[in-house]
Amino acid sequence: MRGMIMSTESQTFTEKFDLLGCIQCGRCTGGCPVTVRTNLNVRRFVYDAYSEEKLEELAKLAEIWDCTACHTCAVRCPKGLKPLEVLIGLRSMLVDSGKVQSTVRNALESVYLEGNPWEKPKATRYDWMEGLDVKLAKPDTPVENLFFVCCTIAYDPRLQVVAKNMVRLLNKAGADYGFMAEGESCCGSEIHTLGEELLFEEIVGENTAFLNDFQARRVITLSPHCFATYKARYPHLNKPVLHYTQLLAELLQQGNLSWGHDLQKKVVFHDPCYLGKQSGVYDEPRRLLKSIKGVELVEFDRSRERSLCCEGGGGKMWVESESKKERLAETRIKDAHNLGAQIVAVACPFCVLTLEDAMKALGYEEEMRVAEMTELLAELA
Amino acid sequence: MTEKPKLGVYICHCGINISATVDVEALTEYALTLPNVKVARHYSYMCSDPGQLLIKNDIKAEGLNRIVVASCSPRMHEPTFRKSIQAAGLNPYFLEMANIREQCSWVHEDRTEATIKAKKLVAAAVAKVRLLEPLEAREVEAERSALIIGAGIAGIQAALDIADAGFKVYLVEKSPSVGGRMAQLDKTFPTLDCSACILTPKMVDSANHPNIELITYAEVEEVKGYIGNFEIKVRKKARYVDFDKCTGCGDCASACRVANRFASEFDEGMGKRSAVYLPFPQAVPAKYTIDPKSCLYLTKGKCGKAPKCAEVCGAGAINFEQTDELVEFKAGAIIVATGFDVFDATGKPEYGYGQYPNVITGLEMERLVSASGPTGGKIKVFNGAEEIVPQEIAFIQCVGSRDKSVGVEYCSRVCCMYTAKQAHLIVDKLPEAKVRVYYMDVRAFGKGFEEFYDRVRREGVRYIRGNPSEIFKRGNKLVIKAEDTLTATPLEDEVDMVVLAVGLKPRSDYRTTMELLRLSQSPDQFFLEAHPKLRPVDTATDGIFLAGCCQGPKDIPDTVAQAKGAASSAMIPLAKGKVTIGAQVATVFEATCRGCGFCVSICPYSAIELVTVNRMGHMIEVARVNEALCKGCGSCSAGCLSDSIQPKSFRDRQILPQIAALGVLR
Ligand SMILES: Cc1cc2nc3c(=O)[nH]c(=O)nc-3n(C[C@H](O)[C@H](O)[C@H](O)COP(=O)(O)OP(=O)(O)OC[C@H]3O[C@@H](n4cnc5c(N)ncnc54)[C@H](O)[C@@H]3O)c2cc1C
Ligand code: SF4
Numbered sequence A: 001m002r003g004m005i006m007s008t009e010s011q012t013f014t015e016k017f018d019l020l021g022c023i024q025c026g027r028c029t030g031g032c033p034v035t036v037r038t039n040l041n042v043r044r045f046v047y048d049a050y051s052e053e054k055l056e057e058l059a060k061l062a063e064i065w066d067c068t069a070c071h072t073c074a075v076r077c078p079k080g081l082k083p084l085e086v087l088i089g090l091r092s093m094l095v096d097s098g099k100v101q102s103t104v105r106n107a108l109e110s111v112y113l114e115g116n117p118w119e120k121p122k123a124t125r126y127d128w129m130e131g132l133d134v135k136l137a138k139p140d141t142p143v144e145n146l147f148f149v150c151c152t153i154a155y156d157p158r159l160q161v162v163a164k165n166m167v168r169l170l171n172k173a174g175a176d177y178g179f180m181a182e183g184e185s186c187c188g189s190e191i192h193t194l195g196e197e198l199l200f201e202e203i204v205g206e207n208t209a210f211l212n213d214f215q216a217r218r219v220i221t222l223s224p225h226c227f228a229t230y231k232a233r234y235p236h237l238n239k240p241v242l243h244y245t246q247l248l249a250e251l252l253q254q255g256n257l258s259w260g261h262d263l264q265k266k267v268v269f270h271d272p273c274y275l276g277k278q279s280g281v282y283d284e285p286r287r288l289l290k291s292i293k294g295v296e297l298v299e300f301d302r303s304r305e306r307s308l309c310c311e312g313g314g315g316k317m318w319v320e321s322e323s324k325k326e327r328l329a330e331t332r333i334k335d336a337h338n339l340g341a342q343i344v345a346v347a348c349p350f351c352v353l354t355l356e357d358a359m360k361a362l363g364y365e366e367e368m369r370v371a372e373m374t375e376l377l378a379e380l381a
Numbered sequence B: 001m002t003e004k005p006k007l008g009v010y011i012c013h014c015g016i017n018i019s020a021t022v023d024v025e026a027l028t029e030y031a032l033t034l035p036n037v038k039v040a041r042h043y044s045y046m047c048s049d050p051g052q053l054l055i056k057n058d059i060k061a062e063g064l065n066r067i068v069v070a071s072c073s074p075r076m077h078e079p080t081f082r083k084s085i086q087a088a089g090l091n092p093y094f095l096e097m098a099n100i101r102e103q104c105s106w107v108h109e110d111r112t113e114a115t116i117k118a119k120k121l122v123a124a125a126v127a128k129v130r131l132l133e134p135l136e137a138r139e140v141e142a143e144r145s146a147l148i149i150g151a152g153i154a155g156i157q158a159a160l161d162i163a164d165a166g167f168k169v170y171l172v173e174k175s176p177s178v179g180g181r182m183a184q185l186d187k188t189f190p191t192l193d194c195s196a197c198i199l200t201p202k203m204v205d206s207a208n209h210p211n212i213e214l215i216t217y218a219e220v221e222e223v224k225g226y227i228g229n230f231e232i233k234v235r236k237k238a239r240y241v242d243f244d245k246c247t248g249c250g251d252c253a254s255a256c257r258v259a260n261r262f263a264s265e266f267d268e269g270m271g272k273r274s275a276v277y278l279p280f281p282q283a284v285p286a287k288y289t290i291d292p293k294s295c296l297y298l299t300k301g302k303c304g305k306a307p308k309c310a311e312v313c314g315a316g317a318i319n320f321e322q323t324d325e326l327v328e329f330k331a332g333a334i335i336v337a338t339g340f341d342v343f344d345a346t347g348k349p350e351y352g353y354g355q356y357p358n359v360i361t362g363l364e365m366e367r368l369v370s371a372s373g374p375t376g377g378k379i380k381v382f383n384g385a386e387e388i389v390p391q392e393i394a395f396i397q398c399v400g401s402r403d404k405s406v407g408v409e410y411c412s413r414v415c416c417m418y419t420a421k422q423a424h425l426i427v428d429k430l431p432e433a434k435v436r437v438y439y440m441d442v443r444a445f446g447k448g449f450e451e452f453y454d455r456v457r458r459e460g461v462r463y464i465r466g467n468p469s470e471i472f473k474r475g476n477k478l479v480i481k482a483e484d485t486l487t488a489t490p491l492e493d494e495v496d497m498v499v500l501a502v503g504l505k506p507r508s509d510y511r512t513t514m515e516l517l518r519l520s521q522s523p524d525q526f527f528l529e530a531h532p533k534l535r536p537v538d539t540a541t542d543g544i545f546l547a548g549c550c551q552g553p554k555d556i557p558d559t560v561a562q563a564k565g566a567a568s569s570a571m572i573p574l575a576k577g578k579v580t581i582g583a584q585v586a587t588v589f590e591a592t593c594r595g596c597g598f599c600v601s602i603c604p605y606s607a608i609e610l611v612t613v614n615r616m617g618h619m620i621e622v623a624r625v626n627e628a629l630c631k632g633c634g635s636c637s638a639g640c641l642s643d644s645i646q647p648k649s650f651r652d653r654q655i656l657p658q659i660a661a662l663g664v665l666r
């Protein structure tokens, strides 16, 4: 049940989010990364949402859109509440009544019609495969690793390289894998956080049926957002789900992967919230980086369980924040710069976008590079 | 049965607990229609003196020979009514209780339905009581000595009380010294007594008392038997130092080739000790111990040319040939006083414990402020590589308490107060320092606690209501990320040192003790008492008692109170010299028993064994019940494939008619 919102009509807000369980300790707000730049105080929402008659007013507050769904509040809450879900519940009220920004509406509509939030046609989802020797999965053919490509990776020209490099690495390792050439559709991670509950439920149902049909031992996701969503919000999925860094670490350990080149660089790994905090995967990406000869792996002070959110999640791709204060991604890049890191390694498409933007804005392009893990690894393999 | 059964049925109102929901008059009338029932009455409180008198008088006047009491659960009052019918001349086991309170009035609302159910319960009790047989409780001799496991303040206090009363005590302590956690503390809240000053005399007494046999660096390995007659085996671990020869001079520890190289357990790893060591200066007994895990000679087989310790010991006490020793004795009662561990703060990685040397636990703080501690009582810590005297100090309460995210839901009861105490000690030692306490609630419930909390605040300790979420580093400062919930202000507070008020947890090795004594656990994993209110020091096993933090988090006053309670309960069998053995035990019909041993494996009290008997010239195995161990729980009976083992008063021929009667309502 972890993280599931139950949509029984009869449940009140208070019951749905266990508001009476809250002891007002303040750990949620205390941990919330965006409090340094916005007015969001998630504990206040947990407290105020207890009065049903206040809900509409609460939903009007701009800060409900500041939440990045990093889940720090939920991880830290001593009473098992998921404070961010209250914000999502309020967003839902707006979505239901159509009072949302056009960017959000378009993203939701696009998922409904095209299976991706980027307003791109369904048919071009697999264009990234062009010119590559990709093994395709068919429902009736058994396969070890069934790949699920994140919408953002499938369509964003900056990120398609993740999928492409993945194929190169898998071919090199001689792995048993398959990508999907039809029917693949948004996992709904951002749909849920944007508050479109009904659509999300529909997506969960459809994707579950679709993925369950494959005779695959497990599903491998490229984005931590899909990974965490499948793990936590797809209760009827019939196969285990892994993040690709887990698979690569496994292939490395089995001796199926090795690096032909050294990399004489100082590298720092940024833990994505959805991979680390939310899913507990910390060691595999580090193991991969440490296996590269020449790499000097350094650590952020705020790493692993204390990693700082890059503000890429929670639907923030479609909602611009009004705050003029320093972006967390910039804080992060400055920290990396202070460490003398030449490469900021990440394992999440959103982190690539936010951190790379920040790096450019800070003018560090000459000194450092933000690289998705697959980019580094495929170059070395 | 020779006599014809003549039954009396007594229906209790329990104030209005029963009568508000069950029509007691209708029930009484109904009871009179049941077979063999001569008398039926209802009364406001059957367990009261007049209530009992009613029964006694009827037994005499009407010649009743079987009694049904329809009232509450038998747990509390079965003994009461057994005594009263016995006083009137009946066998005490000619009693059956119908539970029309917990199983009826308390759980139902509809009066008509509840009354029908009560009638069925009474009819069932009537059906059974007619078939009961007279039973005799037996008495056996009890050993007039006690075993106490664990010599923290709980174990020491219980030992002293029992020994003072004139009984022999075996006090077994796992570590090389008695004292437990209290020995590690500096001052104690709320009175600020110096812990060592009040504890050391008791530690010394526990070693010198003529009635106490103190066995340290030892573990109980086997416990057999039952109340009054426990048979115990204890393993005394080899100290590699001759206990009688060692004078405690400490020459060995200074000479040790690996002197002061190992983390001192007593100083929570903040100080160092040698491979041969005394845990702390006031340790009792003042005898050195060689740690086999750190000694060069014992780990590598070689220590230079010859072990230094042996070279310097004037008393010739070092003995590497020493081996573990097994001690066996009997005891009439056992007190478990094995104490607690503190929450492992690495379980909350967001606080950076283990990563930043200036984030420490409350127990480490005790050692840091203690004059006998690793810094001689000076408050200083490492900030990175630099040793500093902290000027900005924050305490965080509830670390590993009241926190589902680490699986600990309970309040640890002492952390609020020890935090206040430590904050006070810092203000005392570093008057310039700024001290704040992050809290979510302050629980100052004990005698003098609220007054102490008031005092500490007025001394300038700032209390900030908010439980911090994270600690990270900025420059050379620790940053506490929290919210002041009273002003709804998220904040980043820069400090030099953080003290985590870690909660109390069951000991990491609790399973060994639990399995050894077959104890149960409450949901918080501490050992379970027999009843949360009325039997707080008893366990489910007669003759085994609990004292101190092994039963749940407690401060010293509560620990000592419970230890004294456990001591006095344990002394009951010792003082009587006898124990009564329940009569409702399982019996074996040897003629049909096939000796399969299934019951032996089922019995939770290990009360059954297989014995060989001669059946018409054939030597065969059959089950035999140790009546002193059997609790009459009936598990064996439920499991037996040939119906050959059944508890007295719960035989098939007694309970089947009872069950059948539940189905019909005439
Ligand atoms: C940081 C801190 C500060 C505190 N400050 C105060 C204070 O100021 N005032 C106050 O009232 N309370 C205070 N307390 C609480 C106090 O420490 C406890 O109430 C007290 O120590 C409980 O004593 P105990 O005998 O039950 O357990 P323990 O002190 O844990 O003693 C248990 C003993 O049993 C031994 N043992 C364990 N298992 C076995 C075994 N299997 N066989 C043999 N021996 C075994 C252990 O080695 C130990 O010697 C504080 C607690 C902490 C953590
Ligand atoms: S962390 Fe949980 S209990 Fe604490 S204030 Fe937030 S929602 Fe309430």
Ligand code: SF4
Pocket: A028, A031, A032, A033, A034, A042, A066, A067, A068, A069, A070, A071, A072, A073, A074, A083, A084
């Ligand atoms: S999910 Fe993250 S950003 Fe959203 S309220 Fe919780 S801590 Fe703040």
